[in-house]
Structure formats: structure tokens, C-alpha cells
Amino acid sequence: MSRPTQRFRTAAGGRIARARTISFQFDGRRYTGHPGDTLASALLANGVHFVGRSFKYHRPRGIMTAGSEEPNALVTILQGRDRQTPNVRATDIELCEGLAAISQNRWPSLAFDAGALSGVLAPLFPAGFYYKTFMGPRFIGSNWLWPKLFEPLIRRAAGLGRAPASRDPDHYVNRYAHCDVLVVGAGPAGLAAALVAAEAGATVIVSDERTEFGGNLLSAFDAGHDGDLSAGVNAHRWREQSLAALAANARVTLLPHTTVFGAYLQNFYGLAERLASHHGSPPPGLPRERLWQVRAQEVVLATGAIERPLVFSGNDRPGVMLAGAVRSYLNRYGVMAGSRAVVVTDCDTSYAAACDLKRSGVDVPLIADLRSDVGGAAIDAAKQAGITVEAGVNVLGTTGRHRITSVLMELGPAGARERRAVPCDLVLMSGGWTPSVHLYSQARGKPSWSEGAQAFLPSDPVPHVHSAGGCAGTTDLEQALRSGAEAGAAAARALGLTVSAEIMTVADPDPVLGSRAGAPVMAPPSADAFIDFQNDVTTRDIQLATQEGFRSIEHIKRYTTTGMATDQGKTSNHNTIALAAGMLGRDVAVVGHTSYRAPFTPVTFGTLATTARGSLFEPLRRTPIDAWARAERATFEDVGQWQRARTFPLRSENQQQSIQRECLTVRCAAGVFDASTLGKIEVVGPDAATFLDRMYLSPLAKLAVGRCRYALQLNEAGFVIDDGIVARLAPDRFHVTTTTGGAQRVLTLMEDYLQTEFTDLTCWLTSITEHWGVIAVQGPRARDILEPLIAGLDISAATFPHMSVGTGEIAGVPMRLFRVSFTGELGFEINVPSNYARDIWELVEQSAERHGGTVYGTDAMHLLRAEKGYILVGHDTDGTVTPEDLGFGTGAKKVDFVGKRALARPDMLKSDRLHLVGLLAEDPQHVLEEGAQLTQAASPANGARADGHVTSAYMSPALGRSIALGLVAGGRARHGERLFVPMPSGPIAVRISTPLFLDAKGARLHG
Amino acid sequence: MLLIPCPYCEEPRPEIEFRYGGEAHIARSADPTGLSDAALADYLYFRSNPKGWHYERWQHQSGCGRFFNAVRHTVTDRIIGTYKAGEPKPDLALYRVRAGS
């Protein structure tokens, strides 16, 4: 198909490089543009306005703005097969060779969209629709039609672009920076601030979301036309000189295409710098984006202002644009956004846009001003340019399907009002300007309403934050320059620097940002007068919310979802507040401002994650035995940051068979287990014994050298938080173990008490978790396996009984040997320096094999300990379990320890507390489900109280039946009683038993 | 992210190096067995939770490992001072004069 390309491009002017032509695609169709274009400006140059469908009603939408505030023109960018970026603002995408974009939220095509039918159903999608519907009347919730049919349909219809299905092929980088002054926004105010601060000697970072610095200087003035400042300086020349001066200053860092997306505490800012997206074919290895985390002493916010749409029926039709955006497309990009333009406005600034258009040859038949009384220099200039100006106009609606064709209005003097349809293909609208106070608000500033300016302005000072230019309420260039220079000087002075730059003085013309007539909203409320374009919120929705009783602006916002789309209501917030104020009969100042939160514009997850993905997401802790276990094809489980060998299946075995064999072998011969992940703390010093005695329930002060004790740790509230073995190596030296997951927590708790409470004690705590590799050898043959390898320590039953500790050598390597058991068998735990652990492991494993032993993993370890009723803290306990609940006596220890007093609370002594019990299913082959509830009735009534729950459940090979542990109310007095586990497949009968299933006398343990 | 001056390291360090420890100056009784149930509950569970200046505990966990106290404003998150564990509660007025607020 051939048709004139770029037929809306001006003959000359703009900042595009006309000498080069770029080709790109939109929805599969080829177009051309120039370097310097955005996707939006290039589409407009080709006469394309209609670029997407709206979120809820699928209404045709066009390009409305020229910046990051764009609510409508969201597209998906395709780069190759793997790169698909949804929801990108066409106004922010720099055009590059080969760019391919597609429209969103339409099916099967943009022009014919099945979902547009929901526009017809718009009365069914009012404010609060999602709350009312997804909370669901109960009878709908139980209907299969709801979850299976309606909900997916609604979710599919309402939405934006699709997330990419494949893994992000790009990589991202991260940089921290410190500076004296961070300047956000490189428009006239930002540049002036940076110049003054840099000249005073500050280190300065200047960032701007666009590639080219200059902000409004680039949009408001055509290089070939006006732009003379009052001092006789051309605006463009001033911009170039300023940029040259900043670039030449070694203390200044310029960050183009970088968005400051978040302001955090103490002047900490998050910046996203786009590195690759503006390259047609980025060089390989170039990161896509860089996250900057900047700590600034002082910050100058020069983020400008955003134009307010006017709210009238049909204000969302493609071809209805913000006046300033039309001017920007003309002056900056050399694009006429239409051929016949009508201006509807209630402020002066849109008159200049009309004049610029007229001068470029666009037909401008009418400026329709909503104000009844207009006058002044801007209006005179428009009239002199030959544009008809009508005051006191009321806009009634628009016509057009995929593009506006006319505006309907009511105008004329009172008593002689007439209705008129004005044909056009472009409408410039302006309801005034809203200072962009997003970052000021994020920095916890509270914007307050200025009656004079008719806008929310930064008012209460935020320490070390200076607002300048449009975001501080200036309306013309001289004001912006002065405001910027003053902010730069204030920042420099706050740093103790001397400011020598001369700051121009200009008269303060008392800026007005909005119409004094109130909200720029046409009455009456209408279902197609849009307030929030991205979330499809209309004036009728706001009316409904106020009628339903919502008063707080924060509630109205959430109920109607206005301002809650990805654009965060950049174009809608002011109008919402003003409209709600009118409907509630309150002052705008009283209704107040909602708070802004990061990010200012959406930030891709990759940028926030930077390098923390895949194997770098979290450190992986491996034991010294890890490589050996992997070579043996062990299966693994994650335990915190550790990976632990779970089972060691033989070739023919499945997981369950492996567990059963490992357990039986331990009971019949022996097993070797990698216990290196156990937390280990060395406690050394003259008061080490007293300190540990205060930290644990078990009495440790008089523990003999060479002996170990099982110890429960409580918190001050008396609940069990950890357990382990405390071994006394010397009068002043203890080796303490903790659970794998509790290692850091226990060390922190002990440090806390040592440093802040038990300051009368002298001892030192050192984490030795990774210093020692731990090899457990458990089973009747354990001593036979170890004896030949050990020197310097007699481990015979008589001299090294259960709960002994000693040092010696194993295969020539220094060793701490514990005689402890977590299986109920004769057991040892060998501690050797980690670097030797793999070699010792292999020797022990070979020796075990000669005695018919095996290696075993964590699953077998869990099963073996459950047969003996040994608890796993955090598995059989949950932070509300006392030592008494577990069957440990607590009365014997007379001296104070952490948690002792709480154990005497009345609640801790009640007889119906949950006690640890054994549970035996009446069907011995049935393994209970961990976490299942226990009830007295087989089929309890809805809401009946449970008597307790299952905490651990296994198939025990030694017993040839299933076993379980659980917590049951008053369970110790209920052994033999029958309870039920009600399951979806039917109730399971169980008997309460003692939580000890094997070798009750402990003969194996002491063997 | 906060910058927190560690009174032991004597320099401001980023928040990620620290661990929060709850309200400060909640002393453990020298003889807990003598506490009434009400006094015990008060010690265990009741905190002042002010909107304003808060004396609170921090540990420089990934730094020197020491516990110390900070005075932080719970609305602005501003920290006007830190001091070593065991030192008395500083005079807030004095701090604020020094901090110029």
C-alpha cells in the first residue's frame, strides 16, 4: 500500500534529524520517522492517533500527551523473539531503526475489537464494580460458573499488555553514588540550579528522563522563531551554553534518559538509567538498564508541571490532546497533530499553542474559552493572529469513531445561547497546570492548596529538598530560571559553599496555574466524561462514590480506582480532587491531596533486581560433604540457605524406599549422616558457665568438663525457641550447638543478653558453624566403625558413655568427638575442621560400609528421631509451646534463667494446654497428614473446636506401621483415648499414645 | 534506606548493616521471680508505640556486632542521635537544640 508518508511533518523546524529516515512498524504496518522522534511523534507525523483500547470499556484511545504522564498510548515493544516489553508509553519511546510496536487490549484487531461491546455495557461497570463483584455474594462464590467462567472473562477483558512468557534475556547493573546536589529534571529550572551549584563547587548529578536536556525549552520555542529571554538571550543559545558549561565541569555528572523514580529517607534516591532501549540493535553485552542508588546532601526537584485535561463528554476520543503536547509536537518534533484544530481551554497558556499552530499553517477556527471573562496579552496575540475567541463556552460533547470529527458546544451571550458543532480533526484542551509534586510528596512533603495559584504546591519544607520551576508553581521561563538558580544557591549554601553566580531578578507576576472558576469539569456527570483515562474512571463514578457515602479523598480514590493505574493519576489527580470537592460541597484545600508513592513511572523488575537473579539471588550454603553427596546422586532439600542431602537412593529405589532402607540400616547396623549445618557457637570466658546457665532451661553451671547436656532455649515469654547440645570442653570453654535454622538467631539473642542485660558476666561468643564439619555415626555398629580411625581418645562404653565429649585425632586430623544421639541408637558426632571433613567423611563411610552401614539423609534423620519422640523445634513446636507441654520438668532449676518467670504465669499451668503426644492411626498403614486437625467427633460440625493437630507423621520401618506426633489439649492425661482426623476422603480414627515408640528403656542409646 | 551512625564505629552506615531491636530502656528485672503477673505482662508485651520520638534498640549486626540505642522519629524516620547500650536516656531537648529542630 502506498500513501504519502509523514504527511503531517512540517516543512522545517523541530529537533529531529531530517537528513536520516528511520523505518519502524506499528501493528505490522510500516512507517517512517527521523532520529529525534518518539514513537508517538512519528505516528502523529504519519497521521496515526488511534493507538490503543481503554482498560475497562475498550474505547478507542489516542495519544494525549507528549511525556511520561501519558495515560492512553501504551504499547508493547517487540525486539526479536525474546524481548517483549508491555505497557510502554509511546510518548517515551525513542524511535530507532527497526522498532516494532503493537497496540494492546484489543482482540482481534485495534479497529475491530470484540471487547468494545463492554462499552455498551458500561452502566454495568460502575465504581466499586471490582469490590462488589470479586468479594462476591456468597451464593455466586459457590457456583462453578463464577470462578470458571465469569472471573476469567472479566480478568481478560480488563487489562493492559501481556507479560512476556519467556525469561528476561537482558542483564542489568547497579551503581551507588554520593553527591552534594542531585538535580532532578534538566529543564530551565534544573539547568539553572545545576549551574549555580556547580559553580559554587558542589559535586552535582543532573538527571532527566528524556535523552535531550532542556525540558520545556525544547517544546515551547521553535529554534527558528521566538525564545528571547528578557535579558536578550535566546533560549536555545542559553540551553546550549549551559549544557556546555556543565559538561566541561568535572564535578558534574549528566544522566540523560534516567528517571528518578523514588525518593526515600534521608535524601536517598532511586534512579533507572535506560542504556539499551534507545538503540535499534544494542551492542552485545550492553546492560539494558542501570539502577542508581544516590545519596545526596541536597536535592533540587525541578520536575516541571503536567497539564490538566478538561473533563467533558467524549474527551477521550483520539485527536483530543493536551494543548501543551500539541505545541511540543509542533516545536520539538516538527509535527502538526492535525489539520483543523479547535482549542477548548480555561487558561491562558493554550493561546500560545494555538498561535504556533496557526503560524505553521494549521487551520485554527476557534478558541473556545470556558471562562466568561477573558483578556490579556496572550488573548490579544491570538486575536491578532486571526483566531476567533469565544468566551463563556460550555462543551457538550464530541463526535467521531476512531478519530474526533467535531466538538459540540454551547456559546453566545446569556439569553442568546446557541449550540454549535465545530468540525475538526484535532482538539487542544487545557484545564491549567498541575505542579509535579510526586517526588516532593514521596520525600514526605505535604503539598497544600494555594487559592491564588489554584494548585497544590510544595509548602511545608522538607529538609535538604528544594523545589524549583514548574513543580514549585512558576508559569513562565524567567520565573523558572530564577527559581532554579535560587534553589541551586540555597543547596550550595546549605553545603557551606559560597555562591558567586548572579541570580537574575524578575518581577513576580503572581502565577496562576488553574482557572479560578473551579474544577475544569462540565456538568452534569456523564458516563463518558473521563477523569482517569487509564483506569476508565468517569465523572459519574466519582458522583456514585460520593453518593454512596465516601468522604475521604483516599477512599474515593480506592473505591473508584482513580489515580491507581500505572500512570498514578498524573493527569487525573487534580481533577478528581476538584470534582469531589464540588460534589461534597467542601473546599479543595479541605479535601486535600492523596500521597504519591514510588515509582514515579513503572520500573522493570530487572532493574530493581539488578544482578540478584538466578544463582546470585541468594547465597547457597553447601556443606563440605556436598560434592560427595551430589556425586552419589543424593536428592536435596533447601533448609534456609543450606542445601542438605535428603536421601541417597540406590538405582532401583524411589524416594520412599530409600528412606525405609536408610532407617532400617541405621537400626540394624549403622548410618553416617552429614550434620555440618548444625549451628555452632563457642562460648569462652571465666563466666561462660554462668552465662549459659542463664540462657538455657537446662542446668549448665555445674556441667562437668567432658560432658554434654541436651538444652532447651526459651524466650522471656517462656516458650521453646531452640534446642541443642551444650558441651563443656574446659572449665571456661563450651561448644554449643543450635538448630540449623536457628544458628544466627540464637547467636544474636545470646549477644543481646550478654551486651545489654548480663553485663556483669565476662565471656565471648564466636560462631563456629562453618569452622567444623560434622559427621554423625549412629547405630549399634557405630563404635566398631570409628574405633580403628581414632587416636588419643578411648571411646569404650565404660570411659566414654552417652553424653560424653572429648578431643583426639581421627586419621591424624584434630577432632572434637561427641557421644550424642538423635536416633536413639549408640551415636557419635565427629567434628573436624571443615577443610578435612570431606576426606574424613570418605574414611568413615568406607569403614561403615565394611560394617554393613549406609549413608543417610535428612528424611531418614527426621523419621528416626520421631520413632524416639525427639522434637524438631519449629516443626513439633510453633512458638506457643512450653517445656512442660513437651514433657520436660521445669521446677528443678532454682536460679533465674531467660523465660523462668513466665513459666509461672497462670496460663502456663493450665491442664488443658496442648501437650506433645504420640498418635497411632487405627489403620497401621495410614500415614496421617502433618498439620491435620484432631477432633472428638468423626464428622465435626462446622466451626467445632479442634482438640489439637498432627505435627509429624511417618511410616516407621522399625515398627512396621505408621506413627505420628501431635499436640493435643491435655494430651498427657488422655493416652489411649480415641480421636479423629476429619479429611475430605473421610474421618481417620487415631489413638493417643506416649510420644515414644521404640526402645522405651534406652538400652540401644547406652550400648 | 536510613543512614545510621553507629556509636561504636563512630560513622554513619547504611541501614542494611543493622538489625532493629524494639523499644529501648525496657530493663529486665534483676529478680524476675518477684514480678507480679501484671508487671511481667508489662515487661513482655506492652510498649509505648509513640507517634514521635522513640528510643529504640539497634544492633550493628553486619558491622561491629554491638547493640546500641537510637532516638528516631516514628513519623519522619529522622534519627537525631545514637548512644551506647547501658548509657542513660539522653535529654531529648538537648538533642533537638543540637540538631536544630
Ligand SMILES: [Zn+2]
Ligand atoms: Zn558499629
